[in-house]
Amino acid sequence: MPKGKGAKGTKVSLKIAKKAIRMTPDGQRRLTLSNMGLTSFPKCLLKLTNVDELDLSRNLIQKLPDNIGNFSSLRWLDLHSNKLESVPESIGNLVELTHLNLCNNRLNSAGLPSTLGSLTNLKSLNLGMNQLDALPPTLVALNNLQELGLFDNLFIKMPEFVRVLRNLTKVNVKRNPLSYVQGDGKGMLKKKAEPEEDVHLVHESSLCTTCLKRCKAERERLITEGQRGRGVRGSCGGDVLEEKRIRTFSGLMTPNSIAIVNQDVWRIRGKVEYKKMK
Numbered sequence: 001m002p003k004g005k006g007a008k009g010t011k012v013s014l015k016i017a018k019k020a021i022r023m024t025p026d027g028q029r030r031l032t033l034s035n036m037g038l039t040s041f042p043k044c045l046l047k048l049t050n051v052d053e054l055d056l057s058r059n060l061i062q063k064l065p066d067n068i069g070n071f072s073s074l075r076w077l078d079l080h081s082n083k084l085e086s087v088p089e090s091i092g093n094l095v096e097l098t099h100l101n102l103c104n105n106r107l108n109s110a111g112l113p114s115t116l117g118s119l120t121n122l123k124s125l126n127l128g129m130n131q132l133d134a135l136p137p138t139l140v141a142l143n144n145l146q147e148l149g150l151f152d153n154l155f156i157k158m159p160e161f162v163r164v165l166r167n168l169t170k171v172n173v174k175r176n177p178l179s180y181v182q183g184d185g186k187g188m189l190k191k192k193a194e195p196e197e198d199v200h201l202v203h204e205s206s207l208c209t210t211c212l213k214r215c216k217a218e219r220e221r222l223i224t225e226g227q228r229g230r231g232v233r234g235s236c237g238g239d240v241l242e243e244k245r246i247r248t249f250s251g252l253m254t255p256n257s258i259a260i261v262n263q264d265v266w267r268i269r270g271k272v273e274y275k276k277m278k
Contacts, residue, residue, distance in 0.1 A: 012042040021051060028052040028075065034059070035208065041065050049073070057081050057101070058208060069093025080104050080126065081211075086111030092118035103149060104129040117141040128152050128172065135159045143167060151175055 012033060021031045030053040033042070038059040045054075046067065053076035061082040069090030071077075077094065080103040087102070092115025100122060107130040117138025125142070126149035127135075133154040139145075140161035147170045148162070155176040162171060 012036070012038065012044065014044040014047055017042065017044055017048055021048070024053065030055065030076070034078075041068075046070060052076065054078070064088050064091075066090055072096065075099070077101070081208075084111075087113055087116070089113040089115045091115060094119060095121065097122060098144075099124045101126040102130070103127065106130065107132060109134040112136055114138045120144060123147065125149065135161075137161060140164060146170065148172070 017031065017033070020033055021029055024030050029051045031045070031048060031051045032055040034055050035058040038056070038061055041056070041061055041064055043065070046065070049071045050073050051071070052073055054071065054074060055076075055078040057078045058081040061079070061084065064079075064084065064087060066088045067090060068088055069092065071094060073096060074094050075096050076099045077097060078099075078101045080101045082105050084102065084105040084107060086107065091113065095118060097119050098121050100119065101124075103126045107127070109132050112127075112132070112135065114136045115138075116136055117140070120141055120143065122142050122145050124147040125145060126147075128149040128151040130153055132150070133156065137159075139159070142165060145165050145168050148168060149172045151172045151174040153176050155173065155178055157179060158171075158173065162168065
């Protein structure tokens with residue numbers, strides 16, 4: 001396979017990468033190579049380490065280069081929806097980073113390096129939709145962190161350091177097997193976790209086709225199982241299918257999982273929240 005070539009036959013050369021650089025409305029140099037079927041990190045990008053923002057989301061990348069820390073100017077790194085199982089220790093060299101999105105990968109707790117605690121300028125860290133049950137205790141140093149995404153993981157308790165991050169205003173821990181009473185029992189999770197789900201409405205044409213097909217297949221599977229198990233009651237008198245539907249269908253968080261609109265567009269639009277219809 002040629003250098004930089006992904007599953008879809010896309011070859012990312014230095015020339016192509018340079019043409020993919022755009023200036024954002026706030027004056028940042030943004031390199032976007034999202035949804036190109038890349039199975040590896042294009043080595044040519046290491047010659048463009050002066051970019052401010054790098055978007056490699058919705059690819060098939062399994063490993064980051066050990067010298068990812070060479071992107072010393074990077075402020076925004078989006079790697080969501082890949083196949084990453086670990087993050088190299090050199091990521092701790094990205095000391096200018098303010099936003100890091102590792103959502104929807106294959107990360108377990110052993111794959112997160114302690115050097116993440118060196119990213120003291122981080123304001124947003126998204127680790128949702130992985131296989132995490134713990135975080136490096138060094139994250140206690142992230143004093144500028146404002147948003148932390150831990151949804152759809154395996155946490156049974158909240159990391160203790162969350163209590164002392166003075167600027168942290170939003171923690172998403174939805175769909176984790178959490179106990180809501182821990183520590184001093186004062187309901188820390190209730191303060192941090194969002195009490196309601198957010199529903200983001202987007203047109204179907206703005207969704208990632210592959211992710212949408214996977215969602216529809218999951219929905220059909222649940223419906224089929226429900227038809228087979230109809231009439232069976234749960235332990236609390238509820239329908240078994242409905243209990244299973246709640247447990248297994250995790251939902252989607254846009255723009256982190258299915259929206260194909262560029263992240264900078266979402267930032268311009270701002271967040272629009274809708275309450276679920278009852």
